[in-house]
Amino acid sequence: MSDRFLAGRCALVTGSTSGIGLAIARSLGAAGARVAVNGLGTPEQIAAALESVRQAGAPEVRHFGADLSDAAAIEAMMADLAAWAPVDVLVNCAGVQHTAPIAEMPAATWEKLIAINLSAAFHTMRLALPGMAAQGYGRVVNIASVHGLVASVNKSPYVASKFGLIGLSKVAALEYAAAGSRASGGVTVNCVCPGWVETPLIEPQIAARASAVHGDREAGVRELLREKQPSGRMSLPEEIADLVVWLCRREAHNLSGAALPVDGGWTAQ
Ligand SMILES: NC(=O)c1ccc[n+]([C@@H]2O[C@H](COP(=O)([O-])OP(=O)(O)OC[C@H]3O[C@@H](n4cnc5c(N)ncnc54)[C@H](O)[C@@H]3O)[C@@H](O)[C@H]2O)c1
Numbered sequence: 001m002s003d004r005f006l007a008g009r010c011a012l013v014t015g016s017t018s019g020i021g022l023a024i025a026r027s028l029g030a031a032g033a034r035v036a037v038n039g040l041g042t043p044e045q046i047a048a049a050l051e052s053v054r055q056a057g058a059p060e061v062r063h064f065g066a067d068l069s070d071a072a073a074i075e076a077m078m079a080d081l082a083a084w085a086p087v088d089v090l091v092n093c094a095g096v097q098h099t100a101p102i103a104e105m106p107a108a109t110w111e112k113l114i115a116i117n118l119s120a121a122f123h124t125m126r127l128a129l130p131g132m133a134a135q136g137y138g139r140v141v142n143i144a145s146v147h148g149l150v151a152s153v154n155k156s157p158y159v160a161s162k163f164g165l166i167g168l169s170k171v172a173a174l175e176y177a178a179a180g181s182r183a184s185g186g187v188t189v190n191c192v193c194p195g196w197v198e199t200p201l202i203e204p205q206i207a208a209r210a211s212a213v214h215g216d217r218e219a220g221v222r223e224l225l226r227e228k229q230p231s232g233r234m235s236l237p238e239e240i241a242d243l244v245v246w247l248c249r250r251e252a253h254n255l256s257g258a259a260l261p262v263d264g265g266w267t268a269q
Contacts, residue, residue: 005250021093064081088139089138090138113161114164117161125189142191145158
């Protein structure tokens with residue numbers, strides 16, 4: 001495997017101040033990429049995220065603070081980023097969740113989830129893909145979810161956004177399939193579809209289960225996994241990150257338009 005293939009290339013990872021995105025930023029940095037970190041947080045959280053990506057080995061790290069619910073802010077971020085470096089790798093990882101039955105889902109929450117989980121990826125992709133095609137190499141990895149492949153109750157905007165993200169990725173994979181060559185690495189667009197991953201995003205759902213078993217967090221986690229994820233194990237963010245780095249390698253030039261489940265068998269059922 002060409003281990004230094006990513007050295008000096010530029011990667012934008014949205015939602016990389018926390019959780020899966022931060023792990024992906026660290027792994028791409030460890031592979032030698034210059035990393036554009038995007039995401040919300042306190043100045044201390046953002047500084048800690050940048051430092052950990054630097055510590056992982058990234059030759060350069062910068063924070064681009066766009067709020068991804070705002071299309072104009074995304075355009076401005078992509079222009080700032082282009083002035084820093086051409087984008088070789090785009091990982092759309094920012095995502096939010098809200099659980100409620102459809103009839104009780106606030107309309108504003110629907111709009112916000114669709115904007116952050118789906119429309120933001122459309123905007124970053126439409127602005128980054130032409131440059132990738134021109135240079136003959138580019139990778140878009142969209143962090144969807146098992147909820148882009150199957151549904152669960154009480155997650156209407158989340159499931160709709162993730163199904164949409166997989167569809168959007170397939171269209172882009174087709175539109176850019178012929179760009180570049182085996183030698184340059186081509187342009188690919190894929191989704192990674194995790195089941196449960198241990199991050200702050202799912203803490204409210206763990207807490208809800210734990211409260212039904214006298215606040216026992218471990219029992220709450222077991223209950224959550226028992227329902228849908230046959231392995232009985234959560235994934236770690238670093239495990240998702242390893243797959244993303246592999247997808248960015250030259251050898252993955254012909255893997256495009258896929259939605260890869262990392263879900264302990266959830267969607268095999
Ligand atoms: N944790 C899981 O079990 C799991 C499973 C499947 C898919 N996912 C997906 O993985 C992705 C990352 O989730 P996570 O678990 O790491 O969550 P997380 O809450 O730890 O991180 C979410 C990131 O998105 C950023 N973000 C949120 N709103 C934003 C906005 N308006 N503008 C810019 N950034 C914003 C946050 O600042 C943070 O960096 C999400 O797309 C999520 O849907 C997570």
